[in-house]
Amino acid sequence: MRIALFVPCHVDLLRPGAARAAARVLRRLGHEVRVPEGQTCCGQPALNAGYFRDFACLARRLLDLLDRDEPDAVVAPSGSCVAALRVTGPRHLGLSHPLLDRLYEFSEFLTRVLGVTDVGARFPGTVTWHDGCHALRGLRIREGPRRLLRAVRGLTLVEMEEPDECCGFGGTFAVKMPEVSAALGERKARAVAASGAAYVSATEPSCLVQIEGVLRRRGSAVRAVHLAEILASGEGGDGG
Amino acid sequence: MGRASPFRRRARRALGNPVLARNVLRATDTSLAHRREVVAERPDWEDLRERAAALRRHTLARLDRYLREFAENARARGVQVHAARDARAAARLVSELARRKGATRILKAKSMATEEIELNAALARRGFRPLETDLGEYIVQLAGERPSHLTAPALHRSAEEIRDLFLREGVIREGTALPRDRRALARRLSLSARETLRSRLLEADLGVTGANFLVAETGTVVLVENEGNIRFTTTTPPVVVAVAGIDKVIPRLADLGILLPLLTRSATGQRAAAGVSLLSGGPGERHVVLLDNGRTRMLADPEDREILACIRCGACLNTCPVYRSVGGHAYGWIYPGPIGALLAPLLRGRGEDWELPFASTLCGACAEICPVKIPLHEHLLRLRARAARAGRRGIGERIGFRAFRFLAGREDRFRLAARLARRMEGPLLRLGLLAAWTAAREAPRMARPAFHEMRGDHGPAAS
Ligand code: SF4
Numbered sequence: 001m002r003i004a005l006f007v008p009c010h011v012d013l014l015r016p017g018a019a020r021a022a023a024r025v026l027r028r029l030g031h032e033v034r035v036p037e038g039q040t041c042c043g044q045p046a047l048n049a050g051y052f053r054d055f056a057c058l059a060r061r062l063l064d065l066l067d068r069d070e071p072d073a074v075v076a077p078s079g080s081c082v083a084a085l086r087v088t089g090p091r092h093l094g095l096s097h098p099l100l101d102r103l104y105e106f107s108e109f110l111t112r113v114l115g116v117t118d119v120g121a122r123f124p125g126t127v128t129w130h131d132g133c134h135a136l137r138g139l140r141i142r143e144g145p146r147r148l149l150r151a152v153r154g155l156t157l158v159e160m161e162e163p164d165e166c167c168g169f170g171g172t173f174a175v176k177m178p179e180v181s182a183a184l185g186e187r188k189a190r191a192v193a194a195s196g197a198a199y200v201s202a203t204e205p206s207c208l209v210q211i212e213g214v215l216r217r218r219g220s221a222v223r224a225v226h227l228a229e230i231l232a233s234g235e236g237g238d239g240g
Numbered sequence: 241m242g243r244a245s246p247f248r249r250r251a252r253r254a255l256g257n258p259v260l261a262r263n264v265l266r267a268t269d270t271s272l273a274h275r276r277e278v279v280a281e282r283p284d285w286e287d288l289r290e291r292a293a294a295l296r297r298h299t300l301a302r303l304d305r306y307l308r309e310f311a312e313n314a315r316a317r318g319v320q321v322h323a324a325r326d327a328r329a330a331a332r333l334v335s336e337l338a339r340r341k342g343a344t345r346i347l348k349a350k351s352m353a354t355e356e357i358e359l360n361a362a363l364a365r366r367g368f369r370p371l372e373t374d375l376g377e378y379i380v381q382l383a384g385e386r387p388s389h390l391t392a393p394a395l396h397r398s399a400e401e402i403r404d405l406f407l408r409e410g411v412i413r414e415g416t417a418l419p420r421d422r423r424a425l426a427r428r429l430s431l432s433a434r435e436t437l438r439s440r441l442l443e444a445d446l447g448v449t450g451a452n453f454l455v456a457e458t459g460t461v462v463l464v465e466n467e468g469n470i471r472f473t474t475t476t477p478p479v480v481v482a483v484a485g486i487d488k489v490i491p492r493l494a495d496l497g498i499l500l501p502l503l504t505r506s507a508t509g510q511r512a513a514a515g516v517s518l519l520s521g522g523p524g525e526r527h528v529v530l531l532d533n534g535r536t537r538m539l540a541d542p543e544d545r546e547i548l549a550c551i552r553c554g555a556c557l558n559t560c561p562v563y564r565s566v567g568g569h570a571y572g573w574i575y576p577g578p579i580g581a582l583l584a585p586l587l588r589g590r591g592e593d594w595e596l597p598f599a600s601t602l603c604g605a606c607a608e609i610c611p612v613k614i615p616l617h618e619h620l621l622r623l624r625a626r627a628a629r630a631g632r633r634g635i636g637e638r639i640g641f642r643a644f645r646f647l648a649g650r651e652d653r654f655r656l657a658a659r660l661a662r663r664m665e666g667p668l669l670r671l672g673l674l675a676a677w678t679a680a681r682e683a684p685r686m687a688r689p690a691f692h693e694m695r696g697d698h699g700p701a702a703s
Pocket residue numbers: 390506549550551552553554555556557579606609610611612613614616
């Protein structure tokens with residue numbers, strides 16, 4: 001398949017490894033992956049703050065650009081950006097675009113479109129999974145990532161208490177209501193720590209930023225890794 | 241940073257109180273666990289929700305008709321039906337009634353509508369002090385507080401705190417031997433409260449209740465309870481008045497077959513309530529006050545209308561990570577949590593109420609649990625947009641997002657801004673200017689190189 005990689009701005013600037021890893025996994029599965037030029041931000045922050053016009057403007061620009069070469073699919077290593085474009089935008093402001101039917105979050109693309117569960121990865125360690133809210137409730141992604149993780153060699157998946165409770169990031173909420181946001185993050189970090197896992201993973205980079213921030217402040221040794229980073233590691237991979 | 245907003249200030253106070261935090265988390269966890277158990281027993285749960293949602297939508301779309309039907313049928317059974325345009329009118333109707341009847345002993349059942357109209361304060365101004373007969377309401381009344389939850393008014397209080405309150409207020413005598421175990425203590429406290437209440441339940445001049453539902457077909461007031469106090473409140477006094485929002489109307493008695501199981505299982509995780517009173521007229525004098533207080537305005541907007549489908553089960557509070565962290569008082573009105581964050585701006589509409597839709601991560605847990613399938617987080621987002629459009633978010637924010645749109649509208653501008661931000665990140669952190677993030681969390685560092693700066697097989701250059 002000809003796949004266009006959608007690299008959301010927060011992935012580009014904060015967690016480029018997730019985009020690299022997603023591209024690597026898809027290429028390893030034999031697909032052609034391109035990164036369309038000119039990507040910036042899908043406008044999600046404006047959407048969640050209630051500035052629908054600003055969002056719509058950025059969303060349309062990005063969708064046009066991603067669709068320029070008419071790829072078979074557009075894949076992003078972020079559930080929230082995909083949910084903003086594919087679920088919330090259409091529902092709230094009638095956003096429509098021919099691309100939306102071909103726009104997928106990374107794990108759902110693997111499991112639902114490609115029907116893959118074993119991508120040939122090796123990742124020794126115990127991992128606990130955090131269900132990001134937008135992926136979970138917006139895109140109905142719950143079992144897919146867990147199946148992908150269970151198929152990884154050397155990896156043990158352990159569930160934390162309430163893996164589906166929000167980590168408290170919530171976009172601008174994280175800085176507009178920092179105390180509440182941090183309290184939610186604390187609870188999530190406690191659940192992660194209590195699971196005994198050495199890694200916490202998610203398909204949402206912004207959740208990882210929040211969880212990692214709290215874990216590090218607590219002096220925890222637990223590392224936050226994006227699902228794509230786990231799936232890209234091992235034999236077939238070339239490290240990093 | 242400017243002065244913290246009212247919600248944020250109250251939330252901070254709540255978060256600084258570890259006892260409160262523990263109480264709220266513990267109580268909501270318990271409710272959720274019970275709920276999960278009894279919901280699992282009903283394989284038709286989703287079907288029930290679907291039918292309830294359709295029923296509520298149907299009713300609200302024809303509320304006028306059903307209200308008229310309710311009023312006619314209630315009147316036919318001798319009930320005096322009053323309409324109250326706003327909180328003040330409703331409170332006046334009830335306190336006038338109390339005055340006319342010379343009611344010195346007033347019993348009150350748990351009711352959100354009477355909280356909404358601040359009935360106790362209105363009665364107090366006329367020298368009446370009603371007796372709260374619901375245990376939770378009794379506790380918050382003694383403590384001089386307001387309810388912090390829709391179904392469990394004193395949810396923010398631990399058994400130990402209630403013990404101290406009861407000792408202070410003489411509900412329990414000093415020196416009484418009390419169990420140390422928390423659950424045993426809670427049982428003992430509720431017994432003590434009941435003993436104190438019981439004698440006073442047997443003589444009264446006026447009973448005041450809310451209503452869980454109003455049945456149009458029969459003119460019936462439906463009240464759901466667990467403590468037996470509502471039975472007393474509606475049978476002891478010769479005069480009983482129910483205060484109910486106009487949104488409480490349901491078409492037929494048979495609809496209770498859908499709504500009651502959803503309500504009790506969602507609220508307290510009970511298969512059925514200990515008691516359901518169906519009051520159609522009565523031996524004594526019966527009144528119903530139909531409270532509008534902004535509801536007609538909500539009905540006029542097809543989207544706002546959907547929010548009135550709420551049956552006040554409180555499940556969205558229990559599951560809301562924000563409510564679970566800060567409790568109900570932080571919201572600043574008697575309707576807290578996700579549903580409160582919608583009702584406060586739409587019904588009360590003070591400036592500070594319009595901040596509440598932003599006191600959410602939009603995680604959507606509320607919509608997932610709501611027995612009548614209100615997409616609460618979508619409404620929160622919708623109200624955010626309404627607040628932004630109305631300029632309630634300040635000119636700075638509006639310009640900020642416009643600027644962001646300008647920057648993100650072209651790659652070169654966006655890249656330049658990102659590089660600048662990366663350059664500034666270190667100094668900003670050192671100067672403590674990112675405290676909103678860093679007070680409780682380590683800051684993420686911007687990547688060098690960013691993805692778009694990468695070369696080689698897996699960067700954008702590979703394409
Ligand atoms: S909005 Fe739904 S979940 Fe919340 S109190 Fe109302 S009925 Fe219950």
